[in-house]
Structure formats: structure tokens, C-alpha cells
Amino acid sequence: MDEKPSFICDSMLGRLSRWLRVLGYDTLYQRDIEDEEIINLLADCKIRILLTRDRQLYTRVVEAGLKSILIPYENIIRQLAYIGKKLNLNLKLDPDNSRCSVCNSRLVKVSNIDSVRALIPPLLRRGNRNFWYCHKCNKVFWKGRMWPNISRIASTASKNMRKRNL
Numbered sequence: 001m002d003e004k005p006s007f008i009c010d011s012m013l014g015r016l017s018r019w020l021r022v023l024g025y026d027t028l029y030q031r032d033i034e035d036e037e038i039i040n041l042l043a044d045c046k047i048r049i050l051l052t053r054d055r056q057l058y059t060r061v062v063e064a065g066l067k068s069i070l071i072p073y074e075n076i077i078r079q080l081a082y083i084g085k086k087l088n089l090n091l092k093l094d095p096d097n098s099r100c101s102v103c104n105s106r107l108v109k110v111s112n113i114d115s116v117r118a119l120i121p122p123l124l125r126r127g128n129r130n131f132w133y134c135h136k137c138n139k140v141f142w143k144g145r146m147w148p149n150i151s152r153i154a155s156t157a158s159k160n161m162r163k164r165n166l
């Protein structure tokens with residue numbers, strides 16, 4: 001059973017939703033979702049937590065007895081650190097426990113590169129590189145050129161979680 005918290009992000013938090021997925025958290029996000037629909041989703045699945053920038057929506061959700069965190073920042077590192085601190089999240093990047101940033105499905109480590117060979121650029125097929133696969137998107141992921149930057153954001157957020165004045 002998955003004991004990590006799961007989330008719904010409001011329409012303003014697309015980037016945050018992708019980040020939470022990469023960090024392994026089950027996160028629903030739709031760009032054009034209505035408040036009403038968000039509240040229905042939260043009521044259907046009482047364990048999900050709404051992350052929102054909208055104080056009115058936040059108040060409505062909390063008054064309905066559902067869970068929400070109002071995010072006071074626009075900066076992704078601050079947002080992650082803020083939620084991380086509130087919920088005591090592990091913000092360490094671990095591709096083996098990651099979700100697809102596009103569709104939220106769990107990624108599976110590729111054990112036999114031949115099964116997904118066609119999805120990998122030829123230059124990357126050689127060597128001992130690790131790959132992860134999303135069944136739903138039929139896409140393969142690897143630690144590419146953006147990886148150092150992704151790691152830096154996650155580790156900075158993780159460090160900032162310990163700051164007292166968040």
C-alpha cells in the first residue's frame with residue numbers, strides 16, 4: 001500500500017504537479033478543471049490533499065471538511081519546501097519510485113533495453129545507462145541533460161525544508 005500523501009493541484013499549479021509526480025507523489029492535475037469538479041474529486045477520495053493558490057477555494061474546501069494546503073509562493077523551490085515541511089515529505093529524487101510527469105503513472109525501470117529499443121535515441125542505447133518506462137504514454141525516460149538541474153532544485157528544496165521561517 002502506498003502511504004505517501006496524494007494530491008490534486010489547482011489549475012495554477014501545473015509545474016508543481018509535474019514536480020510532485022517526479023518525486024513519486026500521486027498527483028492529479030487538469031489545466032481546465034472547475035472548482036466544483038475539484039471538490040467532487042476530493043469528496044470521492046478523502047485522502048487526497050488539494051494544493052491551491054486560491055484562498056477562496058482553499059476556504060471552501062476546508063469548510064467542507066476536506067484537506068487543502070494554501071500555497072503562498074510562486075517559486076517552485078519554495079513551493080516544494082513549503083509542502084515538504086508541512087507534510088514531512090521526502091523530497092529526495094529516486095527515479096525507481098518516480099511517476100510520469102505527463103500522466104502520473106508509475107514509472108517502471110527497464111530491465112531489458114531490447115523491449116523499448118525503438119523508443120531510445122540510438123546514441124543512448126550503448127553503455128550502462130538506466131531507463132524508466134511509462135506504460136500509458138509509451139515513453140522512455142533517462143537522466144538526460146536536464147538531470148543536474150532537476151537534482152539541484154530537489155536538493156535545494158529539501159535543504160530549505162529545514163528553515164524555520166518558511
Ligand SMILES: [Zn+2]
Nearest residue numbers: 100103134137
Ligand atoms: Zn506517462
